[in-house]
Amino acid sequence: MAGKKPTGKTEQKEKKIVIKVLAPEKAPAPTDFSLALPNEVMFKSLSKRAAAVKKNIGASQSLSDFLNKAGWE
Amino acid sequence: MPLGTEERRLVVDQALALIEQIYVHLPLKRAMHAVDPIQRLKLLRYHAANLSESGFHAEMVSIFNGLRDLHTNYILPAPFRNSTAYLPFRIEEYFEGDQRRCVVTEVSPGWADRYFKPGVIVTHWNGTPIQRAVEINADREAGSNLEARHARGLGAMTIRWLAMSLPPDEAWVTVTYQGDDKARDRRFEWQVFDSSGDDDPLAVSGEVALMLGLDAKAEMERQTRKLLFAPEAVEIAKQVKLQTDSNWVGAPTGAGSASVDFNAISKLPDVFTFRPIETPSGRFGYVHIHTFVHWDDAEFVEEFVRILGLLPQNGLVLDVRGNGGGNIIAGERLLQVLTPQKIDPERFYFINSPLTLKICETLNAFESWRESIAQAVETGAPFSHGFALRPLESYNDLGQKYQGPVVLLTDARCYSTTDIFCAGFQDHEIGPILGTSGATGAGGANVWDHSTLVGMLPGAISPFKALPNDASFRVAVRRCTRVGKRLGVLVEELGVVPDHIHRTTRQDVLTGNVDLLNRAGELLAERPVYAVSVQVPQPTAPHQIEVTTKNVDRLDIYLSSRPHGSLDIADGTRTIDLSPLPSGSNVLELQGFREAKLVASTRLQL
Numbered sequence: 001m002a003g004k005k006p007t008g009k010t011e012q013k014e015k016k017i018v019i020k021v022l023a024p025e026k027a028p029a030p031t032d033f034s035l036a037l038p039n040e041v042m043f044k045s046l047s048k049r050a051a052a053v054k055k056n057i058g059a060s061q062s063l064s065d066f067l068n069k070a071g072w073e
Numbered sequence: 074m075p076l077g078t079e080e081r082r083l084v085v086d087q088a089l090a091l092i093e094q095i096y097v098h099l100p101l102k103r104a105m106h107a108v109d110p111i112q113r114l115k116l117l118r119y120h121a122a123n124l125s126e127s128g129f130h131a132e133m134v135s136i137f138n139g140l141r142d143l144h145t146n147y148i149l150p151a152p153f154r155n156s157t158a159y160l161p162f163r164i165e166e167y168f169e170g171d172q173r174r175c176v177v178t179e180v181s182p183g184w185a186d187r188y189f190k191p192g193v194i195v196t197h198w199n200g201t202p203i204q205r206a207v208e209i210n211a212d213r214e215a216g217s218n219l220e221a222r223h224a225r226g227l228g229a230m231t232i233r234w235l236a237m238s239l240p241p242d243e244a245w246v247t248v249t250y251q252g253d254d255k256a257r258d259r260r261f262e263w264q265v266f267d268s269s270g271d272d273d274p275l276a277v278s279g280e281v282a283l284m285l286g287l288d289a290k291a292e293m294e295r296q297t298r299k300l301l302f303a304p305e306a307v308e309i310a311k312q313v314k315l316q317t318d319s320n321w322v323g324a325p326t327g328a329g330s331a332s333v334d335f336n337a338i339s340k341l342p343d344v345f346t347f348r349p350i351e352t353p354s355g356r357f358g359y360v361h362i363h364t365f366v367h368w369d370d371a372e373f374v375e376e377f378v379r380i381l382g383l384l385p386q387n388g389l390v391l392d393v394r395g396n397g398g399g400n401i402i403a404g405e406r407l408l409q410v411l412t413p414q415k416i417d418p419e420r421f422y423f424i425n426s427p428l429t430l431k432i433c434e435t436l437n438a439f440e441s442w443r444e445s446i447a448q449a450v451e452t453g454a455p456f457s458h459g460f461a462l463r464p465l466e467s468y469n470d471l472g473q474k475y476q477g478p479v480v481l482l483t484d485a486r487c488y489s490t491t492d493i494f495c496a497g498f499q500d501h502e503i504g505p506i507l508g509t510s511g512a513t514g515a516g517g518a519n520v521w522d523h524s525t526l527v528g529m530l531p532g533a534i535s536p537f538k539a540l541p542n543d544a545s546f547r548v549a550v551r552r553c554t555r556v557g558k559r560l561g562v563l564v565e566e567l568g569v570v571p572d573h574i575h576r577t578t579r580q581d582v583l584t585g586n587v588d589l590l591n592r593a594g595e596l597l598a599e600r601p602v603y604a605v606s607v608q609v610p611q612p613t614a615p616h617q618i619e620v621t622t623k624n625v626d627r628l629d630i631y632l633s634s635r636p637h638g639s640l641d642i643a644d645g646t647r648t649i650d651l652s653p654l655p656s657g658s659n660v661l662e663l664q665g666f667r668e669a670k671l672v673a674s675t676r677l678q679l
Binding site for chain 2: 042043046047049050052053054056057058059060061062063064066067069070071072073
């Protein structure tokens, strides 16, 4: 089976943060808020995007709980 | 905390004072929609003690929605005022032939699954066919025309700002959609979050609070969509603020130090996005003005001008779809940079009443309107004379900055300041309007908040009192009319009808408006590009200027508004000697004509 043999060593990958602006023509398909963004601020995984949304929205509660607390009959 | 009976009566009494004494559109709404809000309020006051909390607020919201005026609203007290209900996805519409299709276009990160994702067609909503469900929702919205109500009904299917919308009746929604292989259902519970904060469109004070033209609900929904679907936009706004505001109190720690490239990102990132676009008809500039909510109009216009300088100069697609308005001055002052014509701003009118007379007599800011309102006791005129909100010079103090042709994109969600901007664009014949709806939202007025009115007159002569639990109102107080060929025509209820219609396609809603932008490119390519530019090669010899022109056959030269000369010219660059220059500083203005029509102008401080 093709593939690399494990070396037995832990390889440290040098982490590079490349800051560059996407050329406008290569920006993602626009939505209401699409922007050409520095790579550093793009969320590289779905879980990181989801975490950012959760942080931005803050705590949420169900509508039923909200209406009960508000005394909405 | 629910309102007690006396508190409810106070709320109703304040609504009556607003509607009876200052609401500028009352005669129009009575005629247009056969409504009687005053009698409904009096009945509500009579029954106030017998209604449930939800029943009272539902009737208040219904009375104000019946006015079909997104400027004039009842704002529910806390905790509703500060809360927004949402579902974690967005639905939009497109046309397949004559058929409307409802499609999921965005799903908040973490909520999509292998079946429910952007691109699936929604067919039913809690078992109701989706178009019927949208119609039912639209009936609860206040938009002036059917398309505006429909657009708002569609938006409110998934986001409701509870300050102005009743909570959903259902605790959850079952969405039936067409997946890849078969029809599927998915259930979503409505969630509620605290939407108060820095971006609250109701939190404005000072002079700008008197200059608002804004659909506050649409603005809150836009902000909520940004939070749910565009965390990148939220992050870039923080990065921009870190770079541009060294005094930012409350800046997040560890926020990073990414350097924002302002050649690609606006310094007002919530307001403007921009880029060059490639279309089959050519490469053009594209700017989307998402909102006019920016209280410094000079900064707003300055940033727009800066962005225009970064884009192709042979044509501009200017997009104001979904823009619910904001600062009227910012909107009207923007027009001058797109045309060599002098901008004639819209005129604003009060309804004639003892209260509007008192306001105009007490406050110098409204001195212009005083005389005609006072005369109304003799003339019987229902409305005051009309005046611009600022001196006329302020709408023409910068002159044209972009000389290429411009196409404006509009839809039924354009409202208020955006209506006024679109009307000005059309009335000054700046360029064609390409709409995805038959008209804009049709909000033609300046809106004041109840709290602004409370502070406006001394307590002894003012009918306005503070309301309990942060309840409030907004009311249209000055209506506006158009200029040019449509002089005197109302914006309210009529809106701006585009010159061309584009029916939104599936490609548009799912892949960045490709078909719409291509159509805009076609319209731009049909139009000639004019250019007049000037340089001073030797600053020590400002009387020698180099002028480059294109598609211009006559050049008129003005120095500090005085005629200096007129030349017949051909395309190209030439040196012109302005000797002798008047002493002191001079403003040079060059006006380019084609077949006796003014087509381009430029200004330079010498």
